[in-house]
Amino acid sequence: MKYKDYKILAKVTPDASYTVSMEQDIFDTDNPLIAGKTGSEKVLFVIDRGIGEKAIEKIKTYAAGFSMDAAFLVLKGGEDVKLGWDNVYRVVDKAEDHGLDRKSLMVLVGGGSVLDMAGFTASILHRGIRHIRVPTTLLSQTDAGIGTKNGINFRGQKNLLGVFNTPEAVFIDPSFLHTLDQRQISSGLAEIIKVALIQNSELFRWVERHYQDFLAQEFENNEMVTRIIWQGVLEHIKQINTDPYETEQGRPLDFGHQWGHRLEIITGHAMNHGEAVAAGMAIDCIISHKRNLLSSTDLESILSLLKAVKLPLVYESAAAAELWPGLEDFRRHLGGELAITLLKGIGKKIDVNTLLIEELEYALAYVKEQVQ
Numbered sequence: 001m002k003y004k005d006y007k008i009l010a011k012v013t014p015d016a017s018y019t020v021s022m023e024q025d026i027f028d029t030d031n032p033l034i035a036g037k038t039g040s041e042k043v044l045f046v047i048d049r050g051i052g053e054k055a056i057e058k059i060k061t062y063a064a065g066f067s068m069d070a071a072f073l074v075l076k077g078g079e080d081v082k083l084g085w086d087n088v089y090r091v092v093d094k095a096e097d098h099g100l101d102r103k104s105l106m107v108l109v110g111g112g113s114v115l116d117m118a119g120f121t122a123s124i125l126h127r128g129i130r131h132i133r134v135p136t137t138l139l140s141q142t143d144a145g146i147g148t149k150n151g152i153n154f155r156g157q158k159n160l161l162g163v164f165n166t167p168e169a170v171f172i173d174p175s176f177l178h179t180l181d182q183r184q185i186s187s188g189l190a191e192i193i194k195v196a197l198i199q200n201s202e203l204f205r206w207v208e209r210h211y212q213d214f215l216a217q218e219f220e221n222n223e224m225v226t227r228i229i230w231q232g233v234l235e236h237i238k239q240i241n242t243d244p245y246e247t248e249q250g251r252p253l254d255f256g257h258q259w260g261h262r263l264e265i266i267t268g269h270a271m272n273h274g275e276a277v278a279a280g281m282a283i284d285c286i287i288s289h290k291r292n293l294l295s296s297t298d299l300e301s302i303l304s305l306l307k308a309v310k311l312p313l314v315y316e317s318a319a320a321a322e323l324w325p326g327l328e329d330f331r332r333h334l335g336g337e338l339a340i341t342l343l344k345g346i347g348k349k350i351d352v353n354t355l356l357i358e359e360l361e362y363a364l365a366y367v368k369e370q371v372q
């Protein structure tokens, strides 16, 4: 077994723990892992069209090979799939047409957007149907697909409607990564760099040394690529296990996200999630440096890596006044007092309660003048 040791239990609560494991060829007809999660129960596969026809056919062949009582719903992936209720209704209709009941299983295969929307639907259908996730982008394999959050965008806000809901299992199959384009790879690296910055400096150095293998799509038999993906998973799970339902005021996994989410919205999602988070992190690193928390050398290394990974450091026409409301959106998302994660070194986070618009202006000017 290629990924024998790549398995971890996410211990959310004793009633809601689940395994996250790396698996080779999860939909090979001799791999019983998913089929073994269901007996005679009905199954609905919700599949991201972005994985390609060949992969979709492979899933159908898999279900037929194990005589699963399965239906398939293939949806166009990407952020739009989370826009409002339309796709939630589509999943519900398909589930109802196939006669799913509370013992049925949903198998969600796709990027973070399809997983967020379909995971949300699974949690409200019949007050909750079991689901398994097979994340298919680098970002969803190391972040969006492995945690407790599900949701859709509404009233121009990201994830305004959503739930905490745990899957029964998450299977990370790196063979899906081969069809990703460079922007999606870079976007996934942004979230790996994020966890490295807040809690694991060694992971940061690994990415510094090996990001080119990711950009060159050299995933096959590449031990360091596998280790980096898996370490990204472990760092995320560490945080999820610490605060699975986000009751604490600090949200380290949301590092850079107060600006990132805002950038996604004001660019009409022309910036994808990872790109926007990277730009948000760049701003917060510059603010950390201005506050004498982060050294010039560390700031330099971070901005250089983000650039090398082909991540934009800021949306070219972003003005402080446009980004600033992101802070209040974020405060409302936290409830109560604002807690923003900054850095006091690579791998060391610190929470602060205030930011000034002058600091944001400074950071945007810094990027324009000194970095781009």
Ligand SMILES: NC(=O)c1ccc[n+]([C@@H]2O[C@H](COP(=O)([O-])OP(=O)(O)OC[C@H]3O[C@@H](n4cnc5c(N)ncnc54)[C@H](O)[C@@H]3O)[C@@H](O)[C@H]2O)c1
Pocket: 048, 049, 050, 051, 052, 076, 077, 078, 079, 082, 110, 111, 112, 113, 114, 116, 136, 137, 138, 139, 140, 143, 144, 145, 147, 148, 149, 150, 158, 176, 177, 178, 179, 180, 181, 184, 187, 273, 274
């Ligand atoms: N729930 C969470 O905890 C959490 C965490 C982080 C991000 N997110 C959310 O995840 C979303 C971003 O997810 P994403 O980065 O996976 O992007 P995505 O799901 O929006 O997908 C991006 C594109 O990749 C395509 N795609 C999917 N798999 C593919 C494959 N194997 N090969 C080729 N193309 C493929 C999709 O069809 C889409 O066109 C955002 O909405 C973000 O807010 C959620």
